[in-house]
Amino acid sequence: MKKYKRILALMLIMVTCLGLMGCNSKKNKDGLKEIIVCLDWTPNTNHTGLYVALEKGYYKEAGLDVKIVQPPEGGATAMCASGQAQFAIDAQDTFAANLDSDTPLAITAVAGILQHNTSGIISRKGEGMDSPKGLEGKTYATWDSPIEQAMIKYVMQAEGADFSKVNLIPNTITNEAAALKANQTDAVWIFYGWSGINAELTGLEYDYWDFASITEELDYYTPIIVANDKYLKENGEDAKKFMAATKKGYEFAANNPKAAADILIKGDETGSLRSAKELVYKSQEWISKQYISDAKEWGVIDEKRWNSFYKWLYDNKLTKNNLTGKGFSNEYIKAEN
Numbered sequence: 001m002k003k004y005k006r007i008l009a010l011m012l013i014m015v016t017c018l019g020l021m022g023c024n025s026k027k028n029k030d031g032l033k034e035i036i037v038c039l040d041w042t043p044n045t046n047h048t049g050l051y052v053a054l055e056k057g058y059y060k061e062a063g064l065d066v067k068i069v070q071p072p073e074g075g076a077t078a079m080c081a082s083g084q085a086q087f088a089i090d091a092q093d094t095f096a097a098n099l100d101s102d103t104p105l106a107i108t109a110v111a112g113i114l115q116h117n118t119s120g121i122i123s124r125k126g127e128g129m130d131s132p133k134g135l136e137g138k139t140y141a142t143w144d145s146p147i148e149q150a151m152i153k154y155v156m157q158a159e160g161a162d163f164s165k166v167n168l169i170p171n172t173i174t175n176e177a178a179a180l181k182a183n184q185t186d187a188v189w190i191f192y193g194w195s196g197i198n199a200e201l202t203g204l205e206y207d208y209w210d211f212a213s214i215t216e217e218l219d220y221y222t223p224i225i226v227a228n229d230k231y232l233k234e235n236g237e238d239a240k241k242f243m244a245a246t247k248k249g250y251e252f253a254a255n256n257p258k259a260a261a262d263i264l265i266k267g268d269e270t271g272s273l274r275s276a277k278e279l280v281y282k283s284q285e286w287i288s289k290q291y292i293s294d295a296k297e298w299g300v301i302d303e304k305r306w307n308s309f310y311k312w313l314y315d316n317k318l319t320k321n322n323l324t325g326k327g328f329s330n331e332y333i334k335a336e337n
Helices: 007-017 048-055 076-082 092-099 146-157 176-181 192-201 229-234 236-255 257-267 277-287 303-315
Strands: 033-038 064-069 087-090 107-112 119-124 139-142 167-170 187-191 206-210 224-228
Touching (some): 033 076, 048 064, 048 236, 048 257, 064 236, 076 087, 076 092, 092 146, 092 224, 107 229, 107 236, 119 192, 224 229, 224 236, 229 236, 257 277
Parallel strands (some): 033 064, 033 087, 139 167, 139 187
Antiparallel strands (some): 087 224, 119 206
16 A cells, blocks of 8 residues: 555656557447556555445446456556556555656546545654654654655654654565564554554554644545546546446445455455455454545545645645646546436
8 A cells, every 4th residue: 555656657658658558448248348447556445445346236237347457567557547447546645746747647536535644654652753743863664755755844843843853764664563563663654544453453552643633734635546538538428437336336335344345355356355354354444434534425536635735745845836726527426327
């Protein structure tokens, strides 16, 4: 579920995009329109609604043959932009680099999977890192992303702390709870719906704070569903059908976490979730409440929240262009079908 790995790959793939397949809908032998969705990571509870819609036949009922695939080395967004997938999973923070590019990839965010940013910083309990100020003099494992570090610096400064006093080490961690127990780092960024739940299950005594609770401008959308612009233009009705079925899948997962978790485990072609069923069940129970949260419906992107984060990026010179109002559309998620 980690981010910040593929900006260079996204730019390089622009060279080959024009020569790759187009985005016209194709039909399978049963007459269903074929759609490919590329995940951002191995299957996890961020993706449950997709697997529910597939397993329960919501896509088929909409006349769609949907395949869920793993991300290539170049990343899910690049695959979507090239036309090899019609939809993909990304996040608003990493999506900013594309929108800010002189040659942006032709993709648009069409839904927010979670309504709020559920990421934050976890550390060993009782070592003083229960707020941003506590990171002073401590070791933090970083992805070395400018946005990541600027966010931490921002919340530290709000408490009168000095980010330059944080000892930064490369983040090569695959299990945050285990890394903290082994003193590989003092603090690390996590997405609570998976790694925070894992910390609970492993018995780690921890402190945790999240960005969204500290300041509203860092309550951005992560993850999001993005779509290929050419596909949206040429197959708008199919895109609306796909989003309606996906919405139905996430609504089911929001109301039926145990059943949804079973569907996710069954649908995971990597097999990685079968040996982590307790984590999947607990994660699903927690994250099912986050799909809709305080919103009126699943998936709709709040323009104010989207723009607040992008204004913050611009004000802090993390983008060269003001990205407010750019990169997203609610047309496909809100449409009546």
